[in-house]
Amino acid sequence: MTLTDAMRDFVTAQGLGFVATVRPDGTPNLSPKGTTEVWDDDHLVFLDLYSPGTVANLRENPAVEINVVCPVRRKGYRFRGEGTVHTGGETFDRVVRRFQDRRGTDPTRVRSVVLVRVTEAAELISPAYADGATEEEVSARWLHRLTDPPAPC
Numbered sequence: 001m002t003l004t005d006a007m008r009d010f011v012t013a014q015g016l017g018f019v020a021t022v023r024p025d026g027t028p029n030l031s032p033k034g035t036t037e038v039w040d041d042d043h044l045v046f047l048d049l050y051s052p053g054t055v056a057n058l059r060e061n062p063a064v065e066i067n068v069v070c071p072v073r074r075k076g077y078r079f080r081g082e083g084t085v086h087t088g089g090e091t092f093d094r095v096v097r098r099f100q101d102r103r104g105t106d107p108t109r110v111r112s113v114v115l116v117r118v119t120e121a122a123e124l125i126s127p128a129y130a131d132g133a134t135e136e137e138v139s140a141r142w143l144h145r146l147t148d149p150p151a152p153c
Ligand SMILES: Cc1cc2nc3c(=O)[nH]c(=O)nc-3n(C[C@H](O)[C@H](O)[C@H](O)COP(=O)(O)O)c2cc1C
Pocket: 016, 029, 030, 031, 032, 033, 034, 035, 036, 046, 047, 048, 049, 050, 051, 052, 053, 054, 055
């Protein structure tokens, strides 16, 4: 499938994805990747800086789901697809160069890069909207909560 402009803009703005893979025993493995970005029309990408579990799982089973959610607007997307691990070669070099150019990422920190071919995508909307609240109202509530949290986060 082709990522829409709205999806691309959202992922670019958030820069944090929660990546779910499948462990060999069939149970889930979920961990955050702050390097989650749009790679092209139908791929997301993230860097393996220290994600041994995710990478080992993908080598055995490419099934992956990534959730990208805005903690203020309480909206986001879920992306399902297939992940491919690259530890060298042209794709690895291109991804690492892009992160180096755009974020100043030290290439020696990159163990591998993971390209995710997105096959399904859907919007995520919080039940906070179920009572008819507007995006402005929900955002105001959570912005306050996140900037003045009841406990350190
Ligand atoms: C906010 C946040 C962002 C992170 N971003 C990344 C990342 O982009 N790449 C990475 O390899 N690890 C990242 N990590 C660290 C991994 O999530 C962490 O090492 C995790 O235990 C890896 O689990 P796994 O081996 O099951 O993938 C991040 C952690 C946090 C809290």
